[in-house]
Amino acid sequence: SAVISQKPSRDICQRGTSLTIQCQVDSQVTMMFWYRQQPGQSLTLIATANQGSEATYESGFVIDKFPISRPNLTFSTLTVSNMSPEDSSIYLCSVVIGNYEQYFGPGTRLTVT
Amino acid sequence: AQRVTQPEKLLSVFKGAPVELKCNYSYSGSPELFWYVQYSRQRLQLLLRHISRESIKGFTADLNKGETSFHLKKPFAQEEDSAMYYCALKAGANNLFFGTGTRLTVIP
Numbered sequence: 001s002a003v004i005s006q007k008p009s010r011d012i013c014q015r016g017t018s019l020t021i022q023c024q025v026d027s028q029v030t031m032m033f034w035y036r037q038q039p040g041q042s043l044t045l046i047a048t049a050n051q052g053s054e055a056t057y058e059s060g061f062v063i064d065k066f067p068i069s070r071p072n073l074t075f076s077t078l079t080v081s082n083m084s085p086e087d088s089s090i091y092l093c094s095v096v097i098g099n100y101e102q103y104f105g106p107g108t109r110l111t112v113t
Numbered sequence: 114a115q116r117v118t119q120p121e122k123l124l125s126v127f128k129g130a131p132v133e134l135k136c137n138y139s140y141s142g143s144p145e146l147f148w149y150v151q152y153s154r155q156r157l158q159l160l161l162r163h164i165s166r167e168s169i170k171g172f173t174a175d176l177n178k179g180e181t182s183f184h185l186k187k188p189f190a191q192e193e194d195s196a197m198y199y200c201a202l203k204a205g206a207n208n209l210f211f212g213t214g215t216r217l218t219v220i221p
Contacts, residue, residue, distance in 0.1 A: 004156075033209075042199065043157075043211040092157070102209055104157040113149075 002027055002097050004105035012111045013030050013083055020079045021108045023093030028073035033094040034066070037107070043092065064081045115140045115204045119212035126190050127220045134185040134215045136174075136200030145203040146183040148174055149211070151197045160198070167205075170194070189218045 003026040013019050023032065034046040046066055047055040055068040069077045080087050093105040116139040126132045148160040161169045163176040163183060174185045183200060199202055200212040 040214040043209075045208055048208075100139075101159055103159075106156045 001101075002029065002095050002103040004093055004095060004103055005099075006091075006105040008108060009106065010109040010111075011079075011094055012113060015084050015112055017083055018079055019083065019110060020077050021077070021091055021110075023076045023105055025074045026094055027097075029095040029097065030073070031096050032070065032076045033096075033102075034068065034078045035092040035094060035104075037090040037092065038083045039088070046078070046091075050052050080110065083110075085112045088112045115202055115210050117202050117210055117212035119198075119200055121215045122213065123216050125218045125220055129161050129189050132135065132187050132190040132219075133193070133201075133216065134198050134217065136183045136212060138183060138200075138202050139179050140181075140202055142172075142204065144176070144178075144181075144183075145206050146200045147203065147209070148172070148177055148183075148185050149199040149201055150196050151199070157199070163202075192219050192221055195219045202219060208215070209210055 001045045005024045007022045032049045035043045036046050037043045045058050045059045047057045047068055047100045049068045049070040051070045051073050066080055067079045088111050090107040090109050094102055096102050115137045120135055146163045149157050150160040151157045166200050172187045174183050176183050197214050197216050199214045201209045203209055
């Protein structure tokens with residue numbers, strides 16, 4: 001199993017600013033994922049972050065808006081840049097252990113005013 | 114393109130009654146399907162996956178490729194089953210595509 005922590009747990013930010021979300025895992029993992037869950041919506045994959053290489057972004061998400069760092073096998077950050085109210089969401093970090101089981105962090109609830 | 118559909122946003126059943134949460138999928142490859150659950154104030158966690166064909170907390174789910182369905186069932190609902198349930202499809206290396214979720218409420 002994996003224990004995932006995220007910081008901050010929630011934040012209220014002004015439009016035009018940026019927020020960096022941290023994700024820490026208690027074991028080394030190859031693949032980490034960042035998801036977004038907008039109000040009343042399902043989880044949507046933003047990007048896959050592998051250590052030592054650039055993140056792979058899903059359609060509709062770009063690096064300039066959501067830069068990701070993956071400096072080692074237990075840590076990653078997601079930055080939400082130049083925020084607008086539409087970025088208000090829960091952002092979740094996730095990892096895969098073994099062949100299939102995907103573990104999720106507690107999420108970061110972001111409100112942009 | 115892959116898609117996961119959970120037609121019911123809300124589902125309420127009485128304690129002891131059977132419950133079925135519906136999930137339909139669309140995927141051109143060989144599907145790998147999961148049910149995730151999120152209890153109040155807890156993080157999202159895996160409930161079961163179709164490959165293991167196991168029963169977890171009394172829940173089972175059978176993959177029906179003919180009907181492209183993966184419905185979650187439990188014969189006797191308990192109050193502690195009240196939660197948000199997400200059906201998910203694994204497509205590609207490790208991408209999980211989630212349905213919109215069904216909020217199950219078990220009425221005492």
